[in-house]
Amino acid sequence: MTRLVVGPFNRVEGDLEVKLEIGDGRVEKAHVVSPLYRGFERILLGKPPADALVYAPRICGICSVSQSVAAAKALAQAQGLAMPPNGELAVNLVHATENIADHLTHFYLFFMPDFARETYSRESWFAAARERFTAIKGTAAEDMLPARAQFMHLMGLLAGKWPHTLSIQPGGSTRAVTNGEIARMSAILSAFRRFLERTLYGDTLERIASLSSVAELEGWAAEKAPESSDFRHFLSISRHLDLRRLGPSAGLFMSFGAYTVDGATLFPRGVHDNGHLALDINAIAEDVSHAMYRSGADALKPFDGETVPDIDREGAYSWCKAPRLNGKIAEVGALARQLVSGHPLVLDLVSKDGGNVHARVVARLLEVALVTMAMEGWVNALRSGERFIRHADMPDSAEGAGLAEAARGSLGHWIRIEGGRIANYQIIAPTTWNFSPRDADGTPGPLEQALEGAPVRSGETEPVAVQHIVRSFDPCLVCTVH
Amino acid sequence: MHRRREPLRLLWLQSGGCGGCTLSLIGAEGPDLIATFEAAGIEVLWHPSLSEASGREVIEILQRIVDGEETLDILCLEGAVMRGPNGTGRFHMMSGTDRPVMDWVAELAAKAGHVVAVGSCAAFGGITAAGANEVEACGLAYDGQREGGLLGPDFRSRSGMPVINIAGCPIHPGWLTETLHSIAAGRFGATEIDEWERPLSYTMHLVHHGCARNEFYEFKASAEELCDMGCMMENLGCKGTQARADCNTRAWNGGGSCLDGGYPCINCTAPGFEEPGHSFTRTPKVSGIPVGLPTDMPKAWFVALASLSKAATPPRLKENAVADHLTRSPVDRQKKR
Numbered sequence: 001m002t003r004l005v006v007g008p009f010n011r012v013e014g015d016l017e018v019k020l021e022i023g024d025g026r027v028e029k030a031h032v033v034s035p036l037y038r039g040f041e042r043i044l045l046g047k048p049p050a051d052a053l054v055y056a057p058r059i060c061g062i063c064s065v066s067q068s069v070a071a072a073k074a075l076a077q078a079q080g081l082a083m084p085p086n087g088e089l090a091v092n093l094v095h096a097t098e099n100i101a102d103h104l105t106h107f108y109l110f111f112m113p114d115f116a117r118e119t120y121s122r123e124s125w126f127a128a129a130r131e132r133f134t135a136i137k138g139t140a141a142e143d144m145l146p147a148r149a150q151f152m153h154l155m156g157l158l159a160g161k162w163p164h165t166l167s168i169q170p171g172g173s174t175r176a177v178t179n180g181e182i183a184r185m186s187a188i189l190s191a192f193r194r195f196l197e198r199t200l201y202g203d204t205l206e207r208i209a210s211l212s213s214v215a216e217l218e219g220w221a222a223e224k225a226p227e228s229s230d231f232r233h234f235l236s237i238s239r240h241l242d243l244r245r246l247g248p249s250a251g252l253f254m255s256f257g258a259y260t261v262d263g264a265t266l267f268p269r270g271v272h273d274n275g276h277l278a279l280d281i282n283a284i285a286e287d288v289s290h291a292m293y294r295s296g297a298d299a300l301k302p303f304d305g306e307t308v309p310d311i312d313r314e315g316a317y318s319w320c321k322a323p324r325l326n327g328k329i330a331e332v333g334a335l336a337r338q339l340v341s342g343h344p345l346v347l348d349l350v351s352k353d354g355g356n357v358h359a360r361v362v363a364r365l366l367e368v369a370l371v372t373m374a375m376e377g378w379v380n381a382l383r384s385g386e387r388f389i390r391h392a393d394m395p396d397s398a399e400g401a402g403l404a405e406a407a408r409g410s411l412g413h414w415i416r417i418e419g420g421r422i423a424n425y426q427i428i429a430p431t432t433w434n435f436s437p438r439d440a441d442g443t444p445g446p447l448e449q450a451l452e453g454a455p456v457r458s459g460e461t462e463p464v465a466v467q468h469i470v471r472s473f474d475p476c477l478v479c480t481v482h
Numbered sequence: 483m484h485r486r487r488e489p490l491r492l493l494w495l496q497s498g499g500c501g502g503c504t505l506s507l508i509g510a511e512g513p514d515l516i517a518t519f520e521a522a523g524i525e526v527l528w529h530p531s532l533s534e535a536s537g538r539e540v541i542e543i544l545q546r547i548v549d550g551e552e553t554l555d556i557l558c559l560e561g562a563v564m565r566g567p568n569g570t571g572r573f574h575m576m577s578g579t580d581r582p583v584m585d586w587v588a589e590l591a592a593k594a595g596h597v598v599a600v601g602s603c604a605a606f607g608g609i610t611a612a613g614a615n616e617v618e619a620c621g622l623a624y625d626g627q628r629e630g631g632l633l634g635p636d637f638r639s640r641s642g643m644p645v646i647n648i649a650g651c652p653i654h655p656g657w658l659t660e661t662l663h664s665i666a667a668g669r670f671g672a673t674e675i676d677e678w679e680r681p682l683s684y685t686m687h688l689v690h691h692g693c694a695r696n697e698f699y700e701f702k703a704s705a706e707e708l709c710d711m712g713c714m715m716e717n718l719g720c721k722g723t724q725a726r727a728d729c730n731t732r733a734w735n736g737g738g739s740c741l742d743g744g745y746p747c748i749n750c751t752a753p754g755f756e757e758p759g760h761s762f763t764r765t766p767k768v769s770g771i772p773v774g775l776p777t778d779m780p781k782a783w784f785v786a787l788a789s790l791s792k793a794a795t796p797p798r799l800k801e802n803a804v805a806d807h808l809t810r811s812p813v814d815r816q817k818k819r
Binding site for chain 2: 005006007008009010011013014015016017033035036037038039042043044045046047048050051054055058059060061062064105109110113116117134135136141142145146148149150152153154155156157158159160161162163164165166167169172173174175176178309311384385387388389391461462467478
């Protein structure tokens with residue numbers, strides 16, 4: 001058996017180290033380490049509750065809006081405040097813009113460049129992949145960056161700026177828009193649709209959204225040459241490398257639900273465990289038996305959670321806590337969201353091969369089409385002249401849970417207010433679920449399990465399969481370590 | 483005549499931050515980031531989000547620089563220096579090396595032609611240093627408003643320049659790309675920075691300049707709640723008249739700013755912005771007068787002018803100030819009704 005420490009891990013958000021035990025050309029055991037501690041939950045103690053909206057987004061520069069949405073929802077629950085329809089639509093639009101931009105950043109800048117690595121130089125598809133996806137120098141980044149930046153003009157209009165907007169508030173959005181601005185937003189979405197249809201998919205959003213089985217997806221991919229669109233290009237590489245066999249999901253899938261309008265969610269809340277189940281939020285607890293935090297108990301519910309660093313805690317190896325649902329590990333992200341939503345293509349992918357690297361990427365790209373189409377509807381539904389926000393006083397004592405879906409999965413903020421100040425603030429980020437360390441039962445986290453069995457090519461010091469698996473989760477470590 | 487130069491080698495590290503400055507940078511426009519680097523003649527030795535090299539390859543790059551085998555022209559640090567606990571730096575270990583990132587940064591800075599602190603965290607400690615700062619976060623050359631930081635006030639990079647602080651939370655992509663381009667072109671010297679070593683190109687301005695709410699400011703027609711159209715200085719904590727940055731004359735994401743977004747400026751380019759001593763979106767006042775007055779303005783004058791202009795506020799501004807949409811339009815006196 002050999003041991004390998006992989007890090008610094010690039011093209012993930014934040015810091016990551018993976019410790020591998022390797023035998024017989026495969027990963028036997030993996031320990032996932034978050035080597036940075038930031039302490040936002042402690043920074044927030046004693047602050048005026050509304051100030052959480054300044055601090056929380058700065059937990060993360062890649063999903064700062066998701067952090068804002070979770071914080072605003074937690075405060076809204078504490079205040080008993082509901083958004084007017086325009087507020088819901090505007091917040092959905094800002095949130096969706098970030099989530100879609102995240103998926104694109106992940107696919108083009110973080111995930112695909114691994115296929116341009118020298119280790120694949122003998123593969124038949126290598127030359128095309130290298131030209132298109134090489135880090136910084138590939139043609140794909142050249143196409144994607146300007147399209148992404150123009151799409152983000154929605155942020156300038158609706159949120160003032162990105163990242164770290166303050167426009168998202170418990171009672172709605174601080175930016176009311178005029179009819180002229182609604183027209184501009186429609187135009188921005190049209191231009192973005194054109195990029196997606198010409199470059200990413202090579203087909204209409206409607207066609208992508210309606211793919212309903214693995215057979216249909218394969219048939220669709222075969223209609224044109226692999227290099228005719230980036231999605232087909234990925235599907236072709238995935239087939240050659242059999243990415244369906246890589247990085248298997250080990251637990252159940254969870255989603256907090258996303259994008260509410262008038263009480264209905266675009267993607268519902270729930271659990272997928274060989275079928276749809278209701279989600280009991282009270283069944284969530286964070287275990288710190290292997291995390292560098294002091295604790296009297298091994299697992300605490302978020303409202304009672306504690307964050308007291310203990311860097312010398314015995315047996316601890318990460319700053320990431322280990323959240324569990326009813327004591328079980330849960331995988332979160334686009335794949336979980338679409339499973340819980342019951343999208344037929346994703347259900348078919350997982351019923352055939354389980355969760356895996358291939359399915360995670362397909363779910364993400366599918367979601368880009370679904371959400372972009374929803375955004376077009378939301379822009380049309382905005383009513384200039386009507387309220388975008390409601391206001392209410394902050395109670396002296398209250399608590400609230402804010403549950404949202406970041407691009408990477410379920411994000412929760414739990415706030416307790418006493419004497420008009422924040423008395424406790426706990427955050428469970430998506431990557432905390434996916435990259436959690438072992439718990440008191442010794443059960444490894446989802447990524448730790450997904451890495452077991454990953455092939456290691458001879459002589460590899462940074463096994464490429466490990467890179468694909470880690471990145472298939474699109475990790476955000478800065479969120480995880482708050 | 484443009485002279486061809488050797489490319490400038492840039493290394494980017496991240497420590498106690500959120501990655502938001504990198505993400506903001508990726509949104510660079512007109513031209514995009516890759517074209518901008520190309521135009522400036524900058525070669526990225528390694529950037530954690532953009533580069534292919536991972537793991538040992540990266541550590542080898544760092545080691546070659548430290549050993550003097552590779553030239554480092556520009557070192558960028560994003561995120562605060564993590565000194566805790568107890569000055570050990572163990573709150574942030576460099577993956578794969580078993581050493582604090584703090585130690586790597588100090589060694590690399592000693593070799594760099596220019597050292598650039600990207601964002602308020604790397605410059606001053608920023609949001610990571612908020613609260614009791616139990617993590618002992620600081621900037622490269624400042625610990626909040628105090629000189630010091632990781633490298634100390636006397637630090638000079640190989641070029642003779644102090645740490646260049648592109649403060650902001652996050653940075654505007656233009657602030658960084660223009661600074662890097664100026665460095666590469668040999669046009670960035672000691673006269674280009676202000677007293678906090680921030681590029682004057684964006685801190686010669688106040689956020690107030692170009693604010694679309696200036697007419698409301700002139701007449702002290704104030705917003706009362708977030709999303710109201712009026713001036714946010716009197717009630718909502720806006721520091722645009724004191725904050726140094728060009729946020730309202732340089733578009734964010736195509737055409738926005740915090741003020742355009744309907745919420746106040748929190749002066750994120752300044753050291754210590756993370757602990758304002760009051761709720762961010764409420765203006766502290768003493769006997770009805772805001773504590774933070776516009777930069778360079780004598781208090782007595784402000785009070786006198788404010789009461790005069792309040793008395794003269796046109797009804798249009800009074801009404802619009804507390805509405806979330808402009809409800810009353812200007813009247814054209816030439817048009818007969």
